[in-house]
Amino acid sequence: MQLIQATRDAVLKPLTMVVGIVERRNTLPILANVLMRKDGERMAFVANDLEVQITTHASFGVGTETAATTVGARKLLDILRALPESGDVRLALDDGKLSVQAGRSRFALQTLAATDYPTVALADQWDASFSMPQKTLRHLFNMVHFAMAQQDIRYYLNGLLFVLEPGHVRTVATDGHRLAHSGAQVEGIDARHDVIIPRKTVHEMQRLLSDDDDAMVRIDVAATQIRFSFDDIEVISKLVEGKFPDFTRVIPTGYTRHFSISREALQASLQRAAILTTDKLKGVRLQLSDHLLRISSSNAEQEEAREEIEVDYANEPLDVAFNVGYLLDVLGNVKASAVRWSVQPDVNASVLMTLPDDDEFKYVVMPMRI
Structure with missing residues (x-):
């Protein structure tokens, strides 16, 4: 029975959306497969890892019949990706195997019964x-x-x-x-x-x-x-x-010492300072003084990195250390031009990072000892 006839990219699109959750090693072999269901022209692709299930739909089924089977998800994906972009791809079910044809290319893939595929049962009631x-x-x-x-x-x-x-x-x-x-x-x-x-x-x-x-x-x-x-x-x-x-x-309130700093400038300085940290100790030292932020790092080989950035800070000096990875994570994910820091004159106090144009975003980082 012919299931699908469509361009390679048309078949790849829904398949790629579901294959991301398919694990290469599974306790249940059938979970390495993608479930394909045909209901006339309507095709459904389902992947499930017992925690999350993704279903996508597309309208390129052939004929009015209904059918269902499962086939190795990544094998099918790799085959489709390797086929030429031009021309149609045809998928058919024959004697327990899924045949894939495109031009002069032919593949026969082993299938497992769709009835054995463990689909998720929907909740009885939505709250x-x-x-x-x-x-x-x-x-x-x-x-x-x-x-x-x-x-x-x-x-x-x-x-x-x-x-x-x-x-x-x-x-x-x-x-x-x-x-x-x-x-x-x-x-x-x-x-x-x-x-x-x-x-x-x-x-x-x-x-x-x-x-x-x-x-x-x-x-x-x-x-x-x-x-x-x-x-x-x-x-x-x-x-x-x-x-x-x-x-x-956890989110601090009542902090009265604030300063803003360019996200890109801070990110670049921290990336350079991170070069001389070790895998076990990712600490960088931040020293705040009058209108100046000093960033420094060192390692067991007595190597040191020092960076300086001008900031609008005019309070008492502060010397505190942080895991540089935690700081780089937030700077790499927010897209604002500047970030706002709120601090306390206490080396054990967390820092609060916010964005000038987003009142909802708050990022709290605990200090570390180095």
Whole structure:
């Protein structure tokens, strides 16, 4: 039975959107496959790793029949990428194998039964449903994703806190050493809900969401599940169970010492200073004095780096150290021309970084000893 006839790029587009979550090694071999469902001209591609499931749709099916099968996702992707751009690609199901034909190229791929593919069961009831611009949601993820923990034993930190409030949405991420917060005004939310979205889901959403001003995404939230529906894509993800730290207690208030600094100038200076740090000790020293910021680093070989930047700081001197990676992470993700620092005359106090043109963004970094 012929399933698909379309240009190579037309088939690649929906397949590429789902293959990102397919792991190369799986406890269930079928999870290395992509599920293809045909309902007349309507084709669906599904990938699932038991935590997040992505479904994309396209209209290039051949005939009116219905059919379904699964095939090695990355093999199919690699074959399609290697085929010439010109001419049509034809996919057909024959005797338990998927044939791929383009010009004089022929491939026969082993399949596994679609009935064995473990698709996600949708929640019985959604606690919240609303829509917002894709661009806004992508921005909220982009502004905090870098602060998520990686493989932390505190599993609730290996994700992003998604806070729904009437008229407002917040995103918060922390690894215990730094915290990033962002937010936006959104209509259609009736009550507060706090959920933790897994790290992998956040990264997939960043990849899939559009920056188009008019493109919208519908979000449905249940007790253990979240669903994003946009364009021809549906992303269903499990939520991380656990109690996220109270971020409102972490974000400093009442700081009275502030200064602004060029993001690019600070980023460049920190990148140069980071060259002489070690993998184990990524510390850089920041010394604030009258209208001057000194940045320095050193290593076990007695090598040193020193940088100076003029700043609008006119308070008592401050000498404090930070993990340079935490500072470079935020400077590489925000796009503002300047960042605003708020500090306290205490080497043990966290620094608060904000943006002059974004009242919602807050980044808190704890100091370190070097």
